[in-house]
Amino acid sequence: MNPELSFFVEVVVGGLLSGVMYALVAIGFVLIYKTSGVLNFAQGAMVLFAALTFVSLVEWGLPFPAALIATLAVMVVVGLAVERAVLRPLVNQPPITLFMATLGVAYVIEGAAQLVWGTQVHGLDLGIDDTPLEFGGVLVSRFDLFAAAVAGLMVALLTLFFRYTRTGLAFRAVADDPLAALSIGLRLPRIWSAVWIASGIVALVAGLLWGARLGVQFSLSLVVLKALPVLVLGGFDSIAGAIVAGLIVGAAEKLAEVYLGPFIGGGIEGWIAYVAALALLLIRPSGLLGQRSVERA
């Protein structure tokens, strides 16, 4: 293959795989937004908390599966606690108040995570060798492929859950029309609890994969900044949208950095994704796959 072409393919593939990682974080947001209209900024803190708990348990000598189950249990408790203590008392408040409350929650979780587990930087080894694979001159990261597979599996499980379980169906009913769902006797609090548990689990998966990439440390909570443009583009309320938008954002920002960066100065990745998402939204205000809603006029 022509080296320039193979380089291009490499950038695109690398971008797509990074995009999957962004989508992974974005899904946690979508789950909660869909049912309760909250942009849960504490998602990043939950990612940090999950990864830090897991890695500390492993360092204490707990075997891998045991640590995983223990962390899962902790995340379920955290999700439930946030829902009970913060979201439920704030029901019917304007979204911006809820958003601020989740920022408060983020402070609490970040503080607690560091207080309990310390501020040390940890390495997290998931046992995946990250020497690159080569396909016709194009390097592909083994770890990123694994991460994409995990993300795919998670989306598949979530889809099955929403399609075939009672709670899942109720979840969709609430997302479609909360009032109608309420009037046919669906118990909203139970569904909210389920959703917060689910987003806790998503946070754990994202925390493990991102933790293995970055090391487990405070900066892990900053991965939400990568997820936000994905959310704007894909719609806050669509899991499929998050995946597609993640892929687009990942590829677009890598291409922009590599090919546009040299002309306008490097380091543009921080904002180019937002600008790209905005440009697309101006053409198509309802996002890629999001519901058409008054929120976006």
Added chain:
Amino acid sequence: MSTALDLPAKPRDLSGPVGIALLLALAFGLVPLTASDYLFEAILTPFLALALAGLGLNLLTGYAGLLSLGSSAFMAVGAYAAFNLSLRVPGLPLPVSILGAGLVAAAAGLVAGLPSLRLKGFYLAVSTLAAQFFVAWALNRIGWLSNDSPSGVINAPRLVVAGQSFEDARGRYLFSLAIVSFLTFATGRLVNSPTGRNLVAIRDSEVAARIVGVKVARTKLLAFALSCFIVGIAGVLWAFAYLRTVEPAGFNLDRSFQILFIVIIGGLGTLRGAFLGAGFIVVLPLVLSRLGAALLGDSFDSGTLEMVQRIVLGALIVIVLIREPAGLSALLHRTARRLRLSA
């Protein structure tokens, strides 16, 4: 579905002209005579700068109902604009360069406000992050803006107005106080003017506003421009009067959130909310950590203290939101009324 920012009607103003006069007498008269350097430098000056930023954001979020997560970017624009104006236009009086900085920030706000014509709620909020990150990048990337300083950090010019120096702790406080009081009065006039009522009309119902003849697009952009003008000047105070240095990293997303906290905790759509909120956000952490240090002693691990403090602060924010969703301003209003009733 309700709009993103349903707010209670503005409580009747209880701070009458007498109250305001007393407050000003206290702030201009008594405080400068009695306060210590620490109070000026570490508490009052940053409090004023952040309260002003809160005031600006409140105009946008509280009055016009448009959510922005990029306030600190406009503080940065203001600070850098003032620095460059003072640097490149020799002999320009400081008040003029501060005014110019406000105008530059307003222009930046106008551009950043364009998405508001099509987006609402959180979509708009997240889109303002584009401004947040773009400004940080541009300030870092374009060396000219920081006068090609090798490290990109710039020193603020001296605070001298008409030969009068405001360089000491008290001077910095009075300088900030004068600007903040002036802009607060101006904003007070504004929100009670037809323009201010147009902003509120858009917040409450865009459709209704349009029916009664409010030019929605123009008013939204005006809200962004006015808000960013004030926020930009707050940035100048933050950099020149408080820190005395400017670096892009100081105007990060955390600062934007902090300003949003100030507005929401203080009370959306009220002028005093910004001051109450800034008091809460600036003073409370300091009180908490002093309290912690006093209880646990000097040698106590400052990190543990800080984390406990972070947890307490987060919890307090949540508690305030739960107990008083309309903010401290509403709490104050109610308390005052109760006092009056019992009296």
Added chain:
Amino acid sequence: MPRSTSIRALLAGAALLALGAGASADEQYFPLQSYRVGPYAAGGTGFFGGFIDYLNLVNSRDGGVNGVKLTWSEGETQYEVERGVEVYERLKSRPGIAAWNPLSVGIAYAMIDRITADKVPLITINHGRTDSTDGRVFPFVFPLLLNPYSETSGIVEYLATREGGLDKLKGKTIAVLYHGSPYGKETIPIYELLSKKYGFKVEQIEVPHPGNEQQSQWLTIRRLRPDYVVLRGWGVMNPVALKTAQKTGFPANRIVGNVWSNSEEDVIPAADAAKGYVAITTQASGAQYPVIQEIVRTVYDKGAGNLSDKKRIGSVYHNLGVLNGILNVEAVRIAQAKFGHRTLTGDEVRWGFEHLRLDEARVEALGAKGLFHSINVTCANHEGEGRVTFQQWDGTQWKVVSDWIKPDWASLRPIIEASSTAYAKERGLTPRDCAAEEQADIQSGKRASVDGK
């Protein structure tokens, strides 16, 4: 007006609490703007831990410096400038302040005006404002051992030794991966300068803050095929760089880290990807040096150690903290020799720092042979000709792989002076006349000895 009264009551309370700690005749106080929380906590705990450990050692082993006890207290900054300023304003009125050591460029910048007005030294070991090396313009600021320019020169000199001489750099390609911040950008002109001087090609690539995603930068590097990559990182950017390098097939032993990319915290999260990675340092790591051993015996074994995890004793940041302690304490000692064995003023300690000359023999006597090389601070040179060495990560610890290398100070000095002169002009300052001051010192020294007789 319930608002103002209640807030002011709180403020008054805070101000009262801020006071406290009474004065004592023979104490020298170190206010610490530490950061033990937040994104950079790992560096903060190590550095301030090491600093406090050394002060503890001097107190418990020698009873202080010539009987003057060392004291300190911490204020948390989270590496944020305004918190650093708050801590400064809170602690600055305490008696007997020796020096400020913020370990943060942003905080240091915000303090330059303040400490100059208050006449107290500001120590920015291994970092800080480069042109503050010129003590004639910045009398109270000390970027001890290494400023960003010397670091750049030191790295290039080291790469030359790997290639077999400075002339062998000709035609080589070096990629510099820098953090997208003022700190990261500071050395761009110096790499350009050196590339022209030695004829190597340099490509400087920015990583946007915080640097948790670097696929595109490393793909650009892969296309560029450089001989070396210099990592000018900070925080999470470093492990991610190493991991992404592995992912894109760039060998770790051809990556050289700068002084803020050289710690255990930078490599441990990258696990195997960091094996073979080399980084510059002014202080070798490891716990085998006598001074560190003494800290273990007299401080940690008595349960007074500052690090919660004893495994971190001898780590890069801990040793940097200890070294910073040595330099501060020796400056106090040198100043005491001139001004008397008592609590010194900030300006007197400044004199001590300006005469901080520790040759190899003195370093050995301090139990730090091998930990660092030497320092020679003067009135005009506040950096003090610190030497650098390079360490390679073997997967579990750092191993020294070079001699003590001298950066090319002579060719950097004109650039520094140009910058400091511009600053002096902007601020309307007159640079000090260092020769005259040294002369006056000698005179007053003679007079003192005459008086003594």
